[in-house]
Amino acid sequence: MHLFCKTNSLLNSIIAxxxxxxxxxxxSSGDVNHTYAQRLENVLKTExxxxxxxxxxxxxxxxxxxxxxxxxGMLELAQLRQCKLATxxxxxxxxxxxTATPANILSYQIKFIxxxxxxxxxxxxxxxxxxxxxxxxxQKQANLANYFRAMLxxxxxxxxxxxxxxxxxxxxxxxxxxxxxxxEQIAKLNNQINTGKINAIKPEQIINQLEVLNRFKxxxxxxxxxxxxxxxxxxxxxxLMKYSKDxxxxxxxxxxxxxxxxxxxxxxxLEQLQPYQSFLVGRxxxxxxxxxxxxxxxxxxxxxxxxxxxxxLQSLKHSAKSHVAWWQGFYRTCEISPL
Numbered sequence: 001m002h003l004f005c006k007t008n009s010l011l012n013s014i015i016a017x018x019x020x021x022x023x024x025x026x027x028s029s030g031d032v033n034h035t036y037a038q039r040l041e042n043v044l045k046t047e048x049x050x051x052x053x054x055x056x057x058x059x060x061x062x063x064x065x066x067x068x069x070x071x072x073g074m075l076e077l078a079q080l081r082q083c084k085l086a087t088x089x090x091x092x093x094x095x096x097x098x099t100a101t102p103a104n105i106l107s108y109q110i111k112f113i114x115x116x117x118x119x120x121x122x123x124x125x126x127x128x129x130x131x132x133x134x135x136x137x138x139q140k141q142a143n144l145a146n147y148f149r150a151m152l153x154x155x156x157x158x159x160x161x162x163x164x165x166x167x168x169x170x171x172x173x174x175x176x177x178x179x180x181x182x183x184e185q186i187a188k189l190n191n192q193i194n195t196g197k198i199n200a201i202k203p204e205q206i207i208n209q210l211e212v213l214n215r216f217k218x219x220x221x222x223x224x225x226x227x228x229x230x231x232x233x234x235x236x237x238x239x240l241m242k243y244s245k246d247x248x249x250x251x252x253x254x255x256x257x258x259x260x261x262x263x264x265x266x267x268x269x270l271e272q273l274q275p276y277q278s279f280l281v282g283r284x285x286x287x288x289x290x291x292x293x294x295x296x297x298x299x300x301x302x303x304x305x306x307x308x309x310x311x312x313l314q315s316l317k318h319s320a321k322s323h324v325a326w327w328q329g330f331y332r333t334c335e336i337s338p339l
């Protein structure tokens with residue numbers, strides 16, 4: 001059971017009931033958040049309050065910056081005709097190679113390293129070309145982590161993961177299992193690169209995984225939804241914190257205003273937004289560890305590192321906990337029951 005269901009307070013029974021539901025919100029979560037905010041405004045007589053979305057996360061373009069010191073010329077290429085490496089180099093040198101995407105470039109580097117090992121077996125060690133192929137392969141392997149990083153920060157399939165989306169996500173949104181599988185393979189690729197297990201890599205699978213990510217765009221939908229909900233939680237909590245006990249339940253007066261507020265909280269937050277956030281948490285608990293394995297060596301590490309306060313999952317949990325904590329204090333202060 002997620003964080004939202006573990007609150008030790010007067011709200012336990014209601015929260016438990018809401019968490020059991022775990023159903024998608026209809027209408028969309030965005031609509032529910034705005035309606036929740038509007039109803040709070042109506043009760044609190046707030047002026048000029050409007051929910052806003054979080055700022056965009058900028059993903060800076062990077063270059064591989066991995067110029068190989070050793071190169072294989074055309075005459076030397078002719079000597080490699082018996083090797084698969086010759087075809088690989090020739091294809092890379094044509095127009096396709098010149099316009100290759102960062103993922104294609106990474107794939108080429110891996111194929112070169114794998115093919116070089118086989119090709120070296122057909123040359124004598126004292127051969128000059130043997131030494132050049134060997135040196136080139138060593139340089140390319142040393143630079144693989146940089147090529148992988150360039151793919152993460154330049155390929156649209158990864159960059160779009162950090163863009164905000166207006167598309168609603170819920171349990172019926174397609175692509176979760178496919179995205180998990182693709183991200184597992186990409187995390188595995190990163191690990192193989194970092195541990196030098198290059199021969200175990202299947203470079204042709206890199207493009208296949210990117211096609212899956214592009215088809216469903218699930219990472220973008222999930223990360224955007226979590227960031228937006230976190231920002232909404234923070235704004236609504238900040239709004240509520242402006243009001244004192246005298247504003248909400250003045251002494252020697254009936255508690256109609258407090259009871260109306262309670263009804264708004266139960267109808268919109270507990271019954272709809274809390275189950276929705278539990279859904280987001282569940283998805284993130286599966287995917288964020290993969291995000292961390294993949295983006296940990298980039299400028300985006302703070303958003304995926306489970307030890308960071310800025311991490312998507314941790315931020316969402318904290319914002320929800322803070323919001324519920326305000327309501328716990330409200331029920332204690334105004335001495336009314338949440339039931």
